[in-house]
Amino acid sequence: MLSFEDVIEIIDSLQAEELHTWIEVGWVLPVRHRESYRFTEIDVARVRLISEMVHECQIEADAMPVVLGLLDQVYELRRRLNTLVRAIEAQPRDIREKIGRTVSETAGQPRNRSA
Amino acid sequence: MKDPYDALGIERTATDKEIGTAYRRLAKEYHPDLHPGDKTAENRFKEISAAYQILKDPDKRRRYDRGEIDAGGQEQPERSFYRAHADAEDGAKYARYEDFADLADKSDIFADLFRQTGDGRRSHIKMRGADIAYSLRIGFLEAANGAKKRVTMPDGVALDITVPEGVLDRQTLRLKGKGQPGLGGGPPGDAYIEIHIEPHPVFERKDNNIHITVPITLGEAVLGGKIDVPTIKGAVSMAVPKGSNTGTTLRLKGRGILDPKSKDYGDQYVTLEVVLPREIDDTLSDFVESWASDHPYNPRGDMKGV
Numbered sequence: 001m002l003s004f005e006d007v008i009e010i011i012d013s014l015q016a017e018e019l020h021t022w023i024e025v026g027w028v029l030p031v032r033h034r035e036s037y038r039f040t041e042i043d044v045a046r047v048r049l050i051s052e053m054v055h056e057c058q059i060e061a062d063a064m065p066v067v068l069g070l071l072d073q074v075y076e077l078r079r080r081l082n083t084l085v086r087a088i089e090a091q092p093r094d095i096r097e098k099i100g101r102t103v104s105e106t107a108g109q110p111r112n113r114s115a
Numbered sequence: 116m117k118d119p120y121d122a123l124g125i126e127r128t129a130t131d132k133e134i135g136t137a138y139r140r141l142a143k144e145y146h147p148d149l150h151p152g153d154k155t156a157e158n159r160f161k162e163i164s165a166a167y168q169i170l171k172d173p174d175k176r177r178r179y180d181r182g183e184i185d186a187g188g189q190e191q192p193e194r195s196f197y198r199a200h201a202d203a204e205d206g207a208k209y210a211r212y213e214d215f216a217d218l219a220d221k222s223d224i225f226a227d228l229f230r231q232t233g234d235g236r237r238s239h240i241k242m243r244g245a246d247i248a249y250s251l252r253i254g255f256l257e258a259a260n261g262a263k264k265r266v267t268m269p270d271g272v273a274l275d276i277t278v279p280e281g282v283l284d285r286q287t288l289r290l291k292g293k294g295q296p297g298l299g300g301g302p303p304g305d306a307y308i309e310i311h312i313e314p315h316p317v318f319e320r321k322d323n324n325i326h327i328t329v330p331i332t333l334g335e336a337v338l339g340g341k342i343d344v345p346t347i348k349g350a351v352s353m354a355v356p357k358g359s360n361t362g363t364t365l366r367l368k369g370r371g372i373l374d375p376k377s378k379d380y381g382d383q384y385v386t387l388e389v390v391l392p393r394e395i396d397d398t399l400s401d402f403v404e405s406w407a408s409d410h411p412y413n414p415r416g417d418m419k420g421v
Binding site for chain 1: 138139142143146148149151152194195196197198199200201202205206207208209210211214215225228229245246247248287307309
């Protein structure tokens with residue numbers, strides 16, 4: 001877990017002022033700790049992502065909520081899809097095959113069959 | 116390593132502005148966090164970043180053009196991308212539940228899949244408890260040798276913490292499931308304990324080695340002898356060679372701190388300091404006077420001209 005100052009230190013071109021703003025508007029959700037914050041690994045990775053989007057890819061701050069909003073939806077979808085796939089994989093073979101056939105028919109594409 | 120101009124898809128005559136533009140366009144296109152499942156995106160992105168590291172710096176670019184440096188050696192330090200965390204369980208922290216409400220309505224069987232982590236309006240709320248962070252002050256020897264500590268949280272719950280041998284200052288220990296309780300059957304959060312090590316009056320730690328200054332008598336310095344030296348695991352006997360001076364440093368192998376990775380112990384370095392007796396009596400001063408008169412030496416020879 002890293003402190004506010006650690007995060008500023010390890011991420012290139014990140015300013016304390018902007019990190020404060022990002023926390024205020026809820027782009028990053030570090031854990032409150034006394035008068036400051038503690039950042040878990042996912043928080044730090046997220047700060048780095050936002051910093052790269054803003055500084056290197058020059059995405060305007062105004063556009064960041066759109067980017068982050070879509071990104072969070074994509075990752076949430078991936079997690080839920082993953083849950084669904086695991087649930088289906090846990091079923092007996094005939095049920096898995098029935099689901100597979102239905103998916104092929106619905107998607108209109110031949111399913112790649114494997115033993 | 117790929118030629119940086121090829122990596123950014125630009126001519127060798129490209130201006131700084133063209134380099135910047137090409138880099139930003141490619142970084143946006145290949146940023147691995149924008150392509151969660153695509154393994155090639157990460158390699159491509161690293162290639163682009165490494166190329167930009169060379170070409171954005173006029174000096175490095177000139178040296179590359181002259182063949183003085185090659186395209187390698189510009190790799191970024193190992194880093195973890197957001198996608199690795201967002202795909203894992205931790206990712207739930209930044210999830211947006213309300214975006215899936217309509218899907219939950221469409222399926223009786225899979226409704227839970229789309230509302231599992233809780234949409235405030237429904238009865239089926241299940242949320243992971245919040246993480247909490249604490250700092251824990253421990254003594255130098257507790258850190259060096261490992262210790263068991265019991266701390267009481269603000270909510271009155273006692274928490275037993277095993278401090279591993281050789282823990283570092285500011286290292287964080289993660290106690291899974293010891294954070295705030297979850298909601299509606301959700302799992303509890305984690306507790307993060309940041310270790311703060313108090314300094315020791317005698318021992319000083321550098322990496323896994325211990326440094327210590329030990330005073331010796333004039334007799335021990337001139338004639339040598341055995342002395343007891345404190346270590347983090349108790350006193351050991353050490354031989355002081357004849358003619359040891361202030362500043363002489365001796366090594367006690369394996370008397371340092373455990374390296375958690377290699378499982379090897381560091382060493383203890385003992386720096387000697389010759390201490391005169393509190394009172395210089397006539398015997399000593401008479402002897403030194405007669406000895407010095409026919410044994411001149413100049414310990415400040417190296418200072419000449421300073």
